[in-house]
Amino acid sequence: MTRLDVENLWVKFPTRNGIFDAVRGVSFSLGEERLGIVGESGSGKSMTGRAILRLIRKPGQVTANHISLDGEDLLKLSERKMRSVRGQHISMIMQDPKFSLNPVMTVGEQMMESYTLQVKGPRFQAKDKVLEMLDAVAIRDPGRVFNAYPHELSGGMGQRVMIAMMLIPDPDILIADEPTSALDVSVQMQVLNILDKLVRDRGMGLIFISHDLNLVSSFCDRVLIMYAGRIVEACAADKLHEAKHPYTQGLLKSLPRLDSPQERLEVLDRDPAWAETDSVSGVT
Amino acid sequence: MSGIILEKLNVWFDTPETRVDAVKNVSLRVEQGESVGLVGESGSGKSTILRALTGLVPTWSGAMEVAGEKLGRQRSRHFYKKVQMVFQDPYASLHPRHSVDQVLSETLRLHGFNEIDRRISNLLTDVGLGPSFRFRYPHQLSGGQRQRVAIARALAPEPEILLLDEPTSALDVSVQAEILNLLVDLRQEHHLTYLMVSHDLAVVGHMCQQIAVMQLGEIVEIMPVAEMRELKPKHSYSRHLLESSLGYKRADD
8 A cells, every 4th residue: 555655756956056956856655665765875865755754944945746645745735734744644763863862851851842742642641651662662771761861872772762752653654864874783683673563563664765785675675776866776675686777786786795705896887877867666 | 023913902991980991801913914804883992992003092001012113102203104094984084174285295294205296196196086186175075085085194104004994984885895996906005904993894804804803892703704704703792793784684584
């Protein structure tokens, strides 16, 4: 079942040298699945995630034929209505907990604020709910973390706090922008386990933005590969290693591999034509 | 002759309330011309070892020897000519208001070189940038180009040993491949010894012959790269690291 449907999405930024198109005509759909978006920095993958939530700040412009969530076009909603979509229907986990948590509020306070605003539940329930969520993201000592300030937590704990916070309103769709790239491999696995469980148990749709091809191919169901603001290839995640587009192949080949040592790594040779060809549809 | 010898190295950080032992009883040998990788999670003490070597941490005990020179409390100027470091984040390690020319000529002048003009263009050619980059500022460079400038700066005093602290973790995979190739080439051309810190086992596997796995400040295992490629580490923690780096496994299969 399709939850989110995006058609012909453009994100534009006016600059001194004319208009810069960060995302150029991207279409895709999302059901109850793990959809990966991969690409290099500057390929427009984070901008796509932000545009869905209408988080592109002016003078940036977002245009699309539609961005529909369960049939309702998000672009037509008022800012007030949009605020109730953010968090309750679509949540986003940002890349770096250091910049996304309020440094002068304790973790508990900011999570309770999110609860009272989003769920509009009474305050006395908030604390229980927050502790429950912290426990759900495998934080060993929720009581201590509740009273801690963000700087007192490690990167991995901070990231899990963000995930817990985004999950309080029980969203239908979660956009995770490089949720694990700041984390150590073993913590990374824990965080992925949590996300994986949520998709399976709650039937959530997950957009997983990452630059790590191996991770995406092992974690997601379907992958979109972005280059210069366009989708150059869409494929099933476990078939990523058979990808046909030279850009995808180039990215895969430039990774050093443990199982097959090579003298020199292949360097990506960019073809200007890649940026010019039309976007591939990511609709299923 | 040995490149780097660490003998029972301990590094600690004191605060009034607590004492953190960042590196515990570490012994490691890097032969001249060899390339050794240090891997482990953040907080395992791998970067601290590099910082102790370069004299950035005053609180250590044990013995350190670099290129035949025993290290004491202070490093000589001679030491910095032999040992140079490349840092993790090229966005933070270059002065935003200094052009490439200023960065390199300052280093060269400090180390008492002459023919600075010629040396700068050689350095830039060595790292694959070319002389046209000489008068650019860091904000005019991409991440990969910045890291090349940082490498050129490290090569300026013609060192024997390069300490690499996650040199590619801030870069895209395609750029990472370019920088890793460059580092491999430079090692051959200049007969360099590398001690490289990384959390990416595939990168270390590509670059190094020996891999030292660290956990909580201790080296738990030193293995040759072949052993790691066959996924046959002896210590359970190394196995855990290796398995996690191979990608995500669904809980249900």
